[in-house]
Amino acid sequence: MSKVEQALKAANETRALRIGSGILNEVAGLFKEQFAGKKAIVVADTTTYRVVGEKVEAELRNANIELLPSFVFTDSDLYAEYSYVDRLVESLKVHDAIPVAVGSGTINDLTKLASHLIGRRYMCVATAASMDGYTAFGASITANGAKQTFSCPAPQAVLADIEIIKRAPGPMTASGYADLFAKVTAGADWILADWMGVEDIDEKAWMIVQDGLHDALSNPEGALAGDEKAVSQLIEGLMLGGFAMQWSKSSRPASGAEHQFSHLWNMEHHLHHGEHISHGFQVSIGMLAITAFYEQVLNTPLEKLDVEACCAAWPEPDLAEKVALDMFAGTDFPNIGLQETKAKYVTREQLAVQLRQLKEYWPEIRERLSKQLIPYKEVKQCLRQVGAPTEPEQIGITRKRLRETFVRAQFIRRRFTVLDLAVRTGYMEKWLDGLFGKGKIWEITD
Numbered sequence: 001m002s003k004v005e006q007a008l009k010a011a012n013e014t015r016a017l018r019i020g021s022g023i024l025n026e027v028a029g030l031f032k033e034q035f036a037g038k039k040a041i042v043v044a045d046t047t048t049y050r051v052v053g054e055k056v057e058a059e060l061r062n063a064n065i066e067l068l069p070s071f072v073f074t075d076s077d078l079y080a081e082y083s084y085v086d087r088l089v090e091s092l093k094v095h096d097a098i099p100v101a102v103g104s105g106t107i108n109d110l111t112k113l114a115s116h117l118i119g120r121r122y123m124c125v126a127t128a129a130s131m132d133g134y135t136a137f138g139a140s141i142t143a144n145g146a147k148q149t150f151s152c153p154a155p156q157a158v159l160a161d162i163e164i165i166k167r168a169p170g171p172m173t174a175s176g177y178a179d180l181f182a183k184v185t186a187g188a189d190w191i192l193a194d195w196m197g198v199e200d201i202d203e204k205a206w207m208i209v210q211d212g213l214h215d216a217l218s219n220p221e222g223a224l225a226g227d228e229k230a231v232s233q234l235i236e237g238l239m240l241g242g243f244a245m246q247w248s249k250s251s252r253p254a255s256g257a258e259h260q261f262s263h264l265w266n267m268e269h270h271l272h273h274g275e276h277i278s279h280g281f282q283v284s285i286g287m288l289a290i291t292a293f294y295e296q297v298l299n300t301p302l303e304k305l306d307v308e309a310c311c312a313a314w315p316e317p318d319l320a321e322k323v324a325l326d327m328f329a330g331t332d333f334p335n336i337g338l339q340e341t342k343a344k345y346v347t348r349e350q351l352a353v354q355l356r357q358l359k360e361y362w363p364e365i366r367e368r369l370s371k372q373l374i375p376y377k378e379v380k381q382c383l384r385q386v387g388a389p390t391e392p393e394q395i396g397i398t399r400k401r402l403r404e405t406f407v408r409a410q411f412i413r414r415r416f417t418v419l420d421l422a423v424r425t426g427y428m429e430k431w432l433d434g435l436f437g438k439g440k441i442w443e444i445t446d
Contacts, residue, residue, distance in 0.1 A: 003208075003211065003212055003236070003240060004017060004019065004236060004239065004240065006208075007208045007239075007240050007243035007244070007247075008243065010204060010208060010243065010246075010247045011135070011154070011243050011246045011247065012246065012247075013137065013153040013154040013155075013156070013246050014135050014154045014155060014156060014157070014158060014242075014243070014246065015034060015156055015157060016030060016033065016034060016156070016157040016158070017135065017157070017158045017159075017160075017239060018030060018158070018159045018160070019160045019162065019232065019235060019236060019239070020160075020161070020162060021161070021162040021163050021228060021232075022161065022162075022163050023159065023161050024052070024055060024056070024059065024125075024159070024161045024163075024164065025059060026159065027056055027059045027060065027100075027125060027159055028059045028060050028062065028063030028065060029063070030123070030157050030159055031060060031063075031065060031098070031100070031123060031157070032063065032065065033157075034123065034156050034157045035098045035121075035123070035156075038096075038097070038098045039065070039066040039067070039068060039095070039096065039097035039098065040060050040065050040066070040067055040068070040097055040098050040100050041067070041068040041069075041070065041071060041092075041095070041097040041098070041099055041100065042056055042057055042060075042067075042070040042071070042072075042099075042100050042102055043070070043071045043072075043088065043099045043100065043101050043102065043103075043107060043110075043111045044070060044071075044072050044073070044101075044102040044103055044107060045072065045073045045074075045075075045078055045103060045106070045107060046072060046073070046074050048102050048103040048104075048107060048127050049070060049072045049102065051127065051164075052102050052125060052127050052164055053070060053072070053102040056100060056102055056125055057070065060100075066097075068095055068097045071088060071091050071092075071099075073107075073110075077275075077276070078106055079106055079142070079276050080105065080106050080109045080110060080139070080140060080141050080142060081141065081142045081143075082141055082142065082143040082144075084110050085110055085113050085114050085117070085141060088110055088111065088114040089114045089117050089118060092114060092115070092118050092120070093118055096120075098120065098121065098122060098123060099111050099114070099115050099120070099122040099123070100122070100123045100124070100125060101122060101123070101124045101125070101155070102124075102125045102127060103127050104126065104127050104128040104130040104131060104134075104168075104172065105130055105131040105133055105278075105279060108124055108126075108133055108134055108155075109133055109139040109140055109141060110139075110141075111124070112133075112139040112152050112153075112154070112155065113139040113141055113150050113152050115152075116139075116150075116152035116153060117152075121153070121155070121156040122155050122156065123155055123156060123157045123158070123159075124155040124157070124158045124159070125158075125159050125160075125161075126158060126159065126160040126161075126164075126165060126235070127164055127165065127168060128165055128168035128169070128172040128173065128176065129165050129168065129172070129173050129176040129177075129223070129231060129234045129235040129238060130168070130172040130173070130175045130176040130179075130278070130280060131175065131176055131179050131238065131279055131280060132176075132179055132180065132238040132239075132241035132242050132245075132254055133242060134154075134155070134158055134160075134238065134239060134242055135154050135155070135158060135239050135241075135242025135243050135245075135246060136154055136241070136242035136245040136246065136251070136254070137151070137152075137153065137154055137242075137245045137246045137249055137250075138150060138151055138152060138245065138251065139152050140279075142266060142267075144332070144333070145267060145269075145331070145332035145333045146267050146333045146336055147262075147263040147266040147267050149251060151249075154242060154246050158239070160235050160239070162228055162231055162232055162235070165231055165235055166226035166227075166228060166231040167226065170224055170387050171278065171281070171387065172278075173223055173224055173231070173234070173386065173387075174224065174280065174281070174284075174383075174386045174387040174388040175278045175279065175280025175281055175284075175388070176234060176235075176238055176280055177217070177220060177223055177234060177280070177382075177383075177386045177388060178280040178281065178283050178284035178287065178383060178386075178388045179238065179241075179279065179280045179283050180213070180216060180217060180234060180237045180238055180241065181217055181284075181287055181379065181382070181383070182254070182255070182256070182258045182259065182283050182286075182287045183209055183210065183213055183237075183241055183253075183254055184213065184287075184291075184372065184373060184374055184379075185256050185257065185258050185287050185290045185291060185294070185373070186252075186253070186254055186255050186256035186258065186259070187206070187209075187210055187256075187372050188256070188294060188369050188372045188373055188418065189256030189257055189415075189416070189417040189418055190206070190252060190253070190256070191365070191368055191369055191372060192365070192369070192416065192417070192418060192421055193415075193416040193417075195357065195358070195361060195364075195365045195368075196354045196357055196358055196416070196421075197353070197354060197357060198354070198416040199252065199415075199416060202247070202248050202252075202253070204247055204248075205244040205245075205247050205248040205252075205253040206244075206253065208240050208243050208244040208247060208253070209240055209241050209243075209244035209253045209254055212237070212240075213237060215233060216233040216234060216236065216237030217237070217382065218233075219233070220382045220383070220385040220386035221385045221386070223386055224385070224386050224387050241253070241254040242254075252415065255415075256290070256415070256417050256418075257286070257290045257293075257409065257410075257417035257418055257419050258283055258286035258287035258289070258290045259283060259286065260286070260409040260410070260412060260413050260415075260417065260419070261282065261283070261285065261286030261289065261290075261405050261409050262279055262282035262283050262286050263409075263412060263413070264405060264408055264409045264412055265277070265282055265397070265405070266282075267331075267333055267336075267412065268331070270282075270396065270397070271396070272395050272396030273396070277395045277396070280388070281388060281389050281394075281395055282395060284383055284388040284389050284390070285389055285390075285391075285392050285394075285395055285397060285402070286405075287379070288376065288379060288380060288383065288390060289392075289402060289405075289406070289435075290418060291373065291374070291375075291376045291379050292376045292435055292441055293406065293418060293422075293431060293432075293435065294369065294373055294418060295375075295376055296430075296431040296434045296435065297369075297418060297421070297422075297427075297431065298366055298369060298370060298373075300427065300431075301362075302358060302359060302362040302366075302425065303359055303360075303362040303363060304359075305355060305358065305359045305362075305425060307352055307355045307356055307359060309426070310351065310355055310424065310425055310426050311348045311351055311352050311355070313426055314348050314351050314424075317342075317345060320341055320345055321338055321341060321342065323341075324337035324338045324340075324341035324342075324411055325337065325338050327408060327411050328408075328411070336411070336412055337411035337412065340411060340412060340413055340414045341411060343414040344414040344415075344416065344420070346424075351424060354424065355424065355425065358421075358425075376441075392442070399436065399442040399443070399444045400444055402436075402442060403432055403435075403436045403442070403444070406419065406422075406428070406432055407428065410422075410423060
């Protein structure tokens with residue numbers, strides 16, 4: 001049984017996934033198999049409708065599936081924002097057709113949440129290997145200024161035609177490759193959380209997303225060039241990441257501190273040359289930053305950690321909450337720091353237990369982290385080969401802002417990551433000083 005077949009058995013939302021070359025003509029058969037007797041409506045944007053959506057409509061129509069006029073987003077600045085969900089919901093409410101999302105991240109997430117809100121399942125036709133959200137539980141949508149993951153089921157069926165996906169624009173493939181690479185640092189964060197008694201590793205989810213991950217990342221140049229095997233491995237790896245999230249009903253298997261960088265920048269409405277940066281490109285820089293940060297961690301003798309000093313420096317709840325409120329004062333998400341800080345705050349007694357465990361088992365933890373992580377220079381080379389950004393300036397982030405992001409990102413999610421380790425051990429500034437400054441990875445001159 002293949003990894004996909006095994007993962008599909010573990011999934012409780014997606015019932016069918018077809019990956020192959022030249023299989024778009026199977027879309028009607030897959031629809032009939034999963035939604036027998038139902039009407040269909042294609043949901044797309046202007047580009048995906050022109051490139052793939054019209055062909056999907058033709059296949060459905062030729063199979064005598066009743067079709068409603070397609071819902072096509074024509075907005076030039078379309079992104080995963082709640083007002084677009086509302087628009088799609090209003091359209092879907094007037095009929096009972098099954099949405100067929102034709103697109104990648106934005107179209108899939110908008111359709112996923114809109115379908116859920118009207119109590120309907122949907123199908124997805126993937127158009128690019130650009131992210132892991134196709135088969136993921138939940139939709140990542142910006143609402144009220146904050147990037148949020150809304151609970152909603154994954155598509156009931158997904159079709160991924162490699163012939164279509166390998167012709168997607170290079171930046172989309174690079175984006176997906178970076179998103180898949182982020183499972184390396186996300187896994188390291190989960191290892192830390194598990195060893196410190198914060199969140200146990202779910203072995204089933206771990207196996208789904210981590211087994212075969214390095215193979216899927218092994219040919220960045222081939223993925224960019226549209227090599228069929230490399231693209232197939234990439235899209236399969238991304239689908240597996242989604243299945244792991246389905247299984248665990250959480251993004252934990254696929255998302256760590258590197259994603260918090262991206263989410264924060266979205267919440268801050270970051271644009272580069274007036275345009276939104278793709279999720280994968282933001283994650284590319286976030287993942288590189290966290291990889292470099294981990295190298296600082298691994299070079300620190302935490303077996304000598306002064307637990308008593310750490311606990312003495314730990315703020316009381318009132319002070320911690322004030323710092324969290326002050327962190328985002330003046331933004332349009334002023335309370336998120338307070339909300340997430342309160343959710344993951346531990347007492348000094350609880351902190352002492354966590355840090356003593358860290359100190360006692362640091363050699364074993366360090367060894368496992370070392371096996372999980374890939375060296376910064378190697379990560380950077382792979383990202384460069386696939387065409388993903390490797391310097392913060394490439395996505396409009398200054399080095400000063402990148403350093404600030406390490407601190408600010410820790411406040412926006414309750415998930416335990418290496419950033420929380422830095423705060424609880426008191427090493428945040430020391431580790432950042434090892435990355436920013438004269439002769440360091442990111443020299444700040446202003």
